[in-house]
Amino acid sequence: DIQMTQSPSSLSATVGDRVTITCQASQDIRQYLNWYQQKPGEAPKPLIFDALNLQTGVPPRFSGGGSETEFTLTINGLQPEDIATYYCQQYYILPLSFGGGTKVEIK
Amino acid sequence: EVHLVESGGDLVQPGRSLRLSCAASGFSFDDYAMHWVRQAPGKGLEWISTVNWNSGFTAYADSVKGRFTISRDNAKNSVFLQMKSLRPEDTAIYYCAKDVHYGSGSFIDFWGHGTLVTVSS
Numbered sequence: 001d002i003q004m005t006q007s008p009s010s011l012s013a014t015v016g017d018r019v020t021i022t023c024q025a026s027q028d029i030r031q032y033l034n035w036y037q038q039k040p041g042e043a044p045k046p047l048i049f050d051a052l053n054l055q056t057g058v059p060p061r062f063s064g065g066g067s068e069t070e071f072t073l074t075i076n077g078l079q080p081e082d083i084a085t086y087y088c089q090q091y092y093i094l095p096l097s098f099g100g101g102t103k104v105e106i107k
Numbered sequence: 108e109v110h111l112v113e114s115g116g117d118l119v120q121p122g123r124s125l126r127l128s129c130a131a132s133g134f135s136f137d138d139y140a141m142h143w144v145r146q147a148p149g150k151g152l153e154w155i156s157t158v159n160w161n162s163g164f165t166a167y168a169d170s171v172k173g174r175f176t177i178s179r180d181n182a183k184n185s186v187f188l189q190m191k192s193l194r195p196e197d198t199a200i201y202y203c204a205k206d207v208h209y210g211s212g213s214f215i216d217f218w219g220h221g222t223l224v225t226v227s228s
Contacts, residue, residue, distance in 0.1 A: 001169075034214045036152075043202055043218040044144075044152065055216065087152055091213045094166050096142075096154040 116222030
């Protein structure tokens with residue numbers, strides 16, 4: 001099974017900051033990597049698919065990058081509405097697996 | 108507009124069974140794979156099971172293999188999760204989710220609001 005490790009597990013940043021979250025896969029997953037955003041009390045929402053493609057309706061301040069085993073999610077200009085937990089997910093092989101999540105808070 | 112509405116969550120005793128349902132609308136249901144993903148209280152997301160568009164392929168997490176069964180009824184635009192031999196560690200919100208493809212699972216573009224399953228004596 002492929003293990004997905006996110007770092008940091010939580011972070012606190014100021015509105016307007018650039019925030020970067022890292023996701024590491026235990027083996028090469030090419031670019032079969034997705035990102036989801038989950039706000040408190042809500043279901044997850046799709047954010048980025050295939051490592052770098054923004055889902056329709058996602059603000060362009062979000063961007064994804066990486067390949068093989070190292071991936072990033074970047075928020076350029078953190079906004080109050082971005083307070084959430086972010087999860088990466090691989091689909092290179094079953095079982096599908098999620099990272100442990102990164103909780104983003106405002107300072 | 109896509110809607111996924113889960114139902115069937117309940118408080119059950121360890122060892123008992125429960126069947127979750129998910130009613131889908133707003134898209135061509137039989138064109139897409141469907142998933143169940145769960146989230147234990149205060150924890151992260153855990154993929155549980157996938158069924159492809161025509162029920163020809165199913166997959167399960169090791170944690171539920173042999174106890175849970177996923178199925179779908181394309182005529183009723185519904186997907187189900189039959190859960191047996193429930194354990195306290197199965198306590199979670201169970202999300203029904205739609206894939207962007209018809210096959211074995213890739214990107215989830217819509218999630219239901221979830222249904223809570225609590226396993227406790």
